[in-house]
Amino acid sequence: MLSSITAATDLISPVLVDHHKKVSFVAATIGKTLGLDEHSLRRLILAAAVHDIGGLSIKTRVQTFEFELTDPDRHTLPGYSLLSGFEPFADLAKIIRFHHVYWQDGQGTMDRGKDVPLLSHLVHLSDRIAVQLAPNREILNQKKDIVQRITTESGEMFVPDQVEAFLEVAGKEVFWLDLVSPSVNTILQQRFPLGGMDLDRGELLDLAEMFRRVIDFRSRFTATHSSGVSAVAVALANHSGFKKDDPDRMKIAGLMHDIGKLVVPPEILEKRQGLTSEDLAIIYKHPYYTAEILRGIEAFDDIGLWGSLHHERLDGTGYPYKKAAEEIPEGARILSVADTFTALMEDRPYRCGVSASSTDRIMRDMAAYHKLDEDFVGLLYENAEEINDKRYEAQTAADQTHRHFLEESRLLDNYLEADDRCPVNR
Ligand SMILES: [Fe+2]
Ligand SMILES: [Fe+2]
Numbered sequence: 001m002l003s004s005i006t007a008a009t010d011l012i013s014p015v016l017v018d019h020h021k022k023v024s025f026v027a028a029t030i031g032k033t034l035g036l037d038e039h040s041l042r043r044l045i046l047a048a049a050v051h052d053i054g055g056l057s058i059k060t061r062v063q064t065f066e067f068e069l070t071d072p073d074r075h076t077l078p079g080y081s082l083l084s085g086f087e088p089f090a091d092l093a094k095i096i097r098f099h100h101v102y103w104q105d106g107q108g109t110m111d112r113g114k115d116v117p118l119l120s121h122l123v124h125l126s127d128r129i130a131v132q133l134a135p136n137r138e139i140l141n142q143k144k145d146i147v148q149r150i151t152t153e154s155g156e157m158f159v160p161d162q163v164e165a166f167l168e169v170a171g172k173e174v175f176w177l178d179l180v181s182p183s184v185n186t187i188l189q190q191r192f193p194l195g196g197m198d199l200d201r202g203e204l205l206d207l208a209e210m211f212r213r214v215i216d217f218r219s220r221f222t223a224t225h226s227s228g229v230s231a232v233a234v235a236l237a238n239h240s241g242f243k244k245d246d247p248d249r250m251k252i253a254g255l256m257h258d259i260g261k262l263v264v265p266p267e268i269l270e271k272r273q274g275l276t277s278e279d280l281a282i283i284y285k286h287p288y289y290t291a292e293i294l295r296g297i298e299a300f301d302d303i304g305l306w307g308s309l310h311h312e313r314l315d316g317t318g319y320p321y322k323k324a325a326e327e328i329p330e331g332a333r334i335l336s337v338a339d340t341f342t343a344l345m346e347d348r349p350y351r352c353g354v355s356a357s358s359t360d361r362i363m364r365d366m367a368a369y370h371k372l373d374e375d376f377v378g379l380l381y382e383n384a385e386e387i388n389d390k391r392y393e394a395q396t397a398a399d400q401t402h403r404h405f406l407e408e409s410r411l412l413d414n415y416l417e418a419d420d421r422c423p424v425n426r
C-alpha cells in the first residue's frame, strides 16, 4: 500500500516520476551491500518509499532537482509529523525527519540535540543519487558523473562507509539498468520482499487516520474533509443498519475515499477561481486512483470499491465508471450522500460553506433528480440535527489536529496568515 501511495504521489509531477521507488531501490541495494539485518533493511525500504511524503502541499513542495536544499525542514518536519502519529511508523518518522542532515565528519550523528539514525543518512545518500538522474541521457553514460559527485561529498554530505558500499554497487551496470527500468518496483519487491503487517482493530483505525491526514492536510481547504465525510457516513450506516456486524468499515471508507486525490496537484486544490478544463480533467481522475491505490489490499476490498464509486450518480451521470442504479452498491451510495453533504457545508477556496438551508435544498433536489439515493438523503434529514452535529464535531476536532500538525511542522504561520478563514460551518 505504501508503494501504491508513493506511486500515486509520484504522478503529481513528471519531475518526480518514480522518485520514491528509485530511492527505495537504491537504499535497499546499498543497505544490503552494507550487510544490514533484515529488520533494518525493512525499515530503510519503507522509510525511503515515503521519505518526501511531507512535501505534498504547496508550502512544502520539494525542490527535488537541486542538489543542496536550502530549507529541508519544510518537508522533513511535516513528513515526520504525519507518520509519527501512527505508533508502528514512529521509527520511520524519525528516519524521515533527518533525511537531509549532512554527515560533516561525524557531527551528523546529531542534529540540533537529537540523535540522527544512520538510516537517515542512507536515505539521504540514495535520494541524492536518484535526483541526479537525467531522463533524457543514456544511463550508462551518466554513471561516471554521478559517482564522481557523490564521491566528492564523502565525509561532508555523506557517511564514508555508505559511499564505499555505493561505489561497490555502482561498478555493476546492472544496478543502473535496474534503477531506470520501468519494472524497478517489481524488481524491488521481488528482491526485497517486505511481507505483510498484522494490525489489530485499533491500529487499523489509526492507520486509516494517518492516511486521512496525508490526504487532507495537503491543503487547508481539504484539511477536515474526510473526517466530516466519515462521521456522516457512519451515522447514516448506523441509522440504516448497514454493515452492523462491522461498524469500522464505513468509518475507514470515509477516511480513505479521497486517497486518489493524491494525484491532484495542490495548486489545483487551492485555486481560487477559474478551474480550467485541464484542471478538471485531472480532478476527474481521483476516484479512479482511489481504486488503483487500494487495489491489492485484500482487507480493503469493499472500501476501495465504495471509494472509487463515490462520484457515480444513480442516473448514470457521475464519473468515471458511468455506473447507474443497481450497479452502485449501498456503501457507495452512503459515501456519495456523505461526501456531497460535507462538501457543501465546508469551505472551498472560492467560497465559505453553503448555509444549512441551501444545502438541504440542493441535497433534496439531487435525490429528486435521481442523482443521490433518496432513502439515505431521507435518513440524513430525519436525523438532520444529530448528523450535522457529528459532522461539526468531527471537523472541529480535525481542525485542531491540523493546527497541531502545522505547529509541529513549524508551518503555523500559514494557518494564522490565512485570516480569511471561514469558521467551521454549522
Ligand atoms: Fe527530501
Ligand atoms: Fe527525495
Ligand SMILES: [Fe+2]
Residues within 6 Å of the ligand: 225, 229, 257, 258, 339
Ligand atoms: Fe470527498
